[in-house]
Amino acid sequence: MILVEQLEKSYGEVRAVNGVSFEVQPGEIFGLLGPNGAGKTTTIHCLCGLVSPTAGKVRIGGADVQRDRVAARRQMGLAPQELALYESLSARENLEYWAGVYGLGGAQLRQRVGEALELAGLADRGREPVRRFSGGMKRRLNFACACVHRPRVLLLDEPTAGVDPQSRARLLDLVQAQASAGAAVVYTTHYMEEAQQLCHRIAVIDHGRIIAIGTLEQLRSLIGGRDVLRVAGRMDGPRAAEAAARMEGVEVLSAAEDLLSMRVEDGARKLEPILETLRRSGMEVRSVSLEQPSLESLFLQLTGKELRE
Amino acid sequence: MTAFAAFFRKDMQRWLRDRAALGAWVGIPVFVGLLLALVFGRGETRPQGVLLVADLDQTFLSRSVAPAFTQGELGRSFTVASVELDEGLRRMRRGEASALLVIPEGFSDRFLRSEPQTLKLWTNPSQAIMPDLARETTAILAEVGWYLQQALGRELRAMAGTGPWPADASIAMLAVRAAALAREGRALLDSPPIAIEEKITGAKQPANMAAAMAPGVVFMALLFLAFGLSGDLWVEKSSGTLQRLAASPAPVEVFLAAKTLAAVLLMGCVSAAGLVLGQWLAGGAQSGLAAAALWAALSGGMLFLLMALVQTLCRSERQGRTLANVAALLLMMAGGAMFPFEAMPAAVARIGRLTPNGWALAEMRAILAGDCPGIAWKIVLLAAMSAVLFAAISARLKKGFAA
Numbered sequence: 001m002i003l004v005e006q007l008e009k010s011y012g013e014v015r016a017v018n019g020v021s022f023e024v025q026p027g028e029i030f031g032l033l034g035p036n037g038a039g040k041t042t043t044i045h046c047l048c049g050l051v052s053p054t055a056g057k058v059r060i061g062g063a064d065v066q067r068d069r070v071a072a073r074r075q076m077g078l079a080p081q082e083l084a085l086y087e088s089l090s091a092r093e094n095l096e097y098w099a100g101v102y103g104l105g106g107a108q109l110r111q112r113v114g115e116a117l118e119l120a121g122l123a124d125r126g127r128e129p130v131r132r133f134s135g136g137m138k139r140r141l142n143f144a145c146a147c148v149h150r151p152r153v154l155l156l157d158e159p160t161a162g163v164d165p166q167s168r169a170r171l172l173d174l175v176q177a178q179a180s181a182g183a184a185v186v187y188t189t190h191y192m193e194e195a196q197q198l199c200h201r202i203a204v205i206d207h208g209r210i211i212a213i214g215t216l217e218q219l220r221s222l223i224g225g226r227d228v229l230r231v232a233g234r235m236d237g238p239r240a241a242e243a244a245a246r247m248e249g250v251e252v253l254s255a256a257e258d259l260l261s262m263r264v265e266d267g268a269r270k271l272e273p274i275l276e277t278l279r280r281s282g283m284e285v286r287s288v289s290l291e292q293p294s295l296e297s298l299f300l301q302l303t304g305k306e307l308r309e
Numbered sequence: 310m311t312a313f314a315a316f317f318r319k320d321m322q323r324w325l326r327d328r329a330a331l332g333a334w335v336g337i338p339v340f341v342g343l344l345l346a347l348v349f350g351r352g353e354t355r356p357q358g359v360l361l362v363a364d365l366d367q368t369f370l371s372r373s374v375a376p377a378f379t380q381g382e383l384g385r386s387f388t389v390a391s392v393e394l395d396e397g398l399r400r401m402r403r404g405e406a407s408a409l410l411v412i413p414e415g416f417s418d419r420f421l422r423s424e425p426q427t428l429k430l431w432t433n434p435s436q437a438i439m440p441d442l443a444r445e446t447t448a449i450l451a452e453v454g455w456y457l458q459q460a461l462g463r464e465l466r467a468m469a470g471t472g473p474w475p476a477d478a479s480i481a482m483l484a485v486r487a488a489a490l491a492r493e494g495r496a497l498l499d500s501p502p503i504a505i506e507e508k509i510t511g512a513k514q515p516a517n518m519a520a521a522m523a524p525g526v527v528f529m530a531l532l533f534l535a536f537g538l539s540g541d542l543w544v545e546k547s548s549g550t551l552q553r554l555a556a557s558p559a560p561v562e563v564f565l566a567a568k569t570l571a572a573v574l575l576m577g578c579v580s581a582a583g584l585v586l587g588q589w590l591a592g593g594a595q596s597g598l599a600a601a602a603l604w605a606a607l608s609g610g611m612l613f614l615l616m617a618l619v620q621t622l623c624r625s626e627r628q629g630r631t632l633a634n635v636a637a638l639l640l641m642m643a644g645g646a647m648f649p650f651e652a653m654p655a656a657v658a659r660i661g662r663l664t665p666n667g668w669a670l671a672e673m674r675a676i677l678a679g680d681c682p683g684i685a686w687k688i689v690l691l692a693a694m695s696a697v698l699f700a701a702i703s704a705r706l707k708k709g710f711a712a
Contacts, residue, residue: 045712048556049556050552050555050556050711050712051712069558070558073556073557073558074558076556078553078556080549080552080553081549082547082548082549082552083548083549084548084549084550084552084553085548085550086319086323086548086550087548088322088323088326088327089319089322089323093319093322096315097315097318097319098553098557099315100311100312100314100315100318101312101315101316101554101557101559102312102557102558102559103311103312103558105311145553146553155556
């Protein structure tokens, strides 16, 4: 349904997207996971034709996004990062507008708008101006506006940005419902938990380049099943790294003045010896965290930095 | 529903619901119009002055001077008030009157003896027309008085000798003598056999100041609306709706066309209301009101596109709004919306008439005056200007602004 091949987008000297390739099948939720500025939004903009790529190809349902714009766009629904809503209009009027933009009319329009209101859980608030809605309600309506014409491809650019956990959970359910109905979904986020919970496949993106791609299990296997240990305190970065690296089964991922990150085999058993070694080397340990392998730890392993940095 | 209908409906719903903005765009010019109506009044107006007369002589003849200013047409221009000299001078100092005429003591005696004498006239320098009128009228009165004294001096002296009010016999004698004089001088007094045909060139201007400014006020409203409505493109951009639209199959040209049509419709309603208000202020029916409203609506569409181009060429909302605001104010001032062309220096008025709104305003006034030759070509020109602006904005929306 979605085919992206060697996609590149440069702004002068800056290469925002660099050789990105992936495919998304109907019913699949494909996650683009990366920190702010990694190139997720630029990739989405290239997919929906808002930005012309410098190189590469994007096809939506077989239609080239650049050459056959209208056919490609007819199959798409976009929920942009901003709340693309008219605050003075009601939820129903917003949905009617976007349905009209996609050529729906008459009884079909009314039926789809009713369904979209139900989907977003706003059926009883449909006639209220959007400006009276909470942030979570606006996010759900923003999502419903992208779905009202039943697109075969859904492009969701950080659709849960700034919402409370309850609304986030509801939104994730809505996305899953769309995928279950057969839509191919591209979902960008910098929340690792969302990607883990929602996406069938995930591409980890940094500096415009996909650094890992696969299912959650495939990505976890890249870490080799080792835990990530973070020790915070007064660290002398190089000396702490040197002391830790001398221990068997310990790989230092990053070492700063106040934080030492390591990948450790059987972290729970090795925790005490590592801390003892660091103390003997003159480091002052203030807090410790031990994590099972996750996308966060994968990102740390691949880039040497935290996902939210 | 077609995409065009969806765009049009959405804009009309939003704009009509934004009552505060709509009120400001329409309210400011209407306020200016009503202010003019309050200042200048409705219907045909003429300057009205106050003439103070201080009669120090207090005789039959001196008391005849003041009524001379209230005869015929002069009476519609002057309100004459008799005052004591001190009060008259005090009111003149406060600027409460156009002129103060002082009839000196002994006026009648010197008049009847044909001795030279001086009438004192104080005028108000802060007024333009009325003091001149008072001065001219007084000069004429002085001249008429001399002829009267020459022709009817004997009868007048007889009347003056009978006390403060003339006796009936004296009045009858004066009337008989005046009739005889009229008979003798008829040949000289009859109008010469030359007729004067009066021709008025150029468009008939409304007699009322507020009505004269009404077309300009309509264009002021149009410029306010054009500025405000074009700023909606920035609202759509910053809210993300424009971006979402750019990712839809609907062309941005259709989006822009629907927005322009909504603006034209809104401006047409405002123009029609403004012109009807102007007609009411003029106190009479003007021809071509519907045609003028239509022309104003089309011109408003062009001004909307002009403002939209200014806004979309800028890199930020603040820059766009500031620049469009400055452009709108300059066009208002130069293009006859704030000050009539007639009140401008000739060179500035020439430039003003070349501005898009100045040209459109001049044409609308011509339509109202029923003098609009080649209007079809002018509509074509207006449409061509709008089309060029439309194409430029569409290109800008596609190249970066919408994304």
